[in-house]
Amino acid sequence: MIHEIFKYLIVLLSFLGMEGVAWFTHKYIMHGVLWSLHSDHHKKEQPGYLEKNDWFFLIFAIPGISFLAIGTYGGITPFAWIGTGITLYGACYFFVHDIFIHQRLKFLRNSENRYLKAIRRAHKMHHKHTGKEFGECFGMLWVPFKYFRENNKSKSA
Numbered sequence: 001m002i003h004e005i006f007k008y009l010i011v012l013l014s015f016l017g018m019e020g021v022a023w024f025t026h027k028y029i030m031h032g033v034l035w036s037l038h039s040d041h042h043k044k045e046q047p048g049y050l051e052k053n054d055w056f057f058l059i060f061a062i063p064g065i066s067f068l069a070i071g072t073y074g075g076i077t078p079f080a081w082i083g084t085g086i087t088l089y090g091a092c093y094f095f096v097h098d099i100f101i102h103q104r105l106k107f108l109r110n111s112e113n114r115y116l117k118a119i120r121r122a123h124k125m126h127h128k129h130t131g132k133e134f135g136e137c138f139g140m141l142w143v144p145f146k147y148f149r150e151n152n153k154s155k156s157a
């Protein structure tokens with residue numbers, strides 16, 4: 001029983017920790033030394049469905065795959081649980097960022113959910129900056145409370 005609780009706790013903590021990793025990486029690496037890969041996400045640089053920014057999907061998948069492989073085939077079971085948390089975060093990021101926010105698949109277009117509206121608003125504020133400087137809202141699933149308050153103001157207006 002304790003073993004099962006410990007396993008799920010590691011998966012959950014790994015998932016939650018990835019929001020911090022995503023924020024840090026987005027702010028200091030994607031808007032820093034790897035801006036050349038991320039810039040087309042803020043300003044369309046070439047025609048087509050894919051962006052150079054999509055390379056980050058593979059870059060971020062490597063740690064999850066590595067932890068899963070080491071945990072599964074290397075016999076270090078807790079690594080598999082960490083890899084599971086990382087992979088689950090990656091899946092959530094894909095659904096929230098690529099499908100819900102950027103509508104790469106036309107799905108969940110008109111949600112009235114307060115949390116989803118706040119995520120969309122925060123991301124819109126992030127994208128109002130087309131350069132690598134002066135950005136805001138670098139995370140994905142953690143939304144500053146001001147975007148919830150803005151939703152409430154627009155409802156009462």
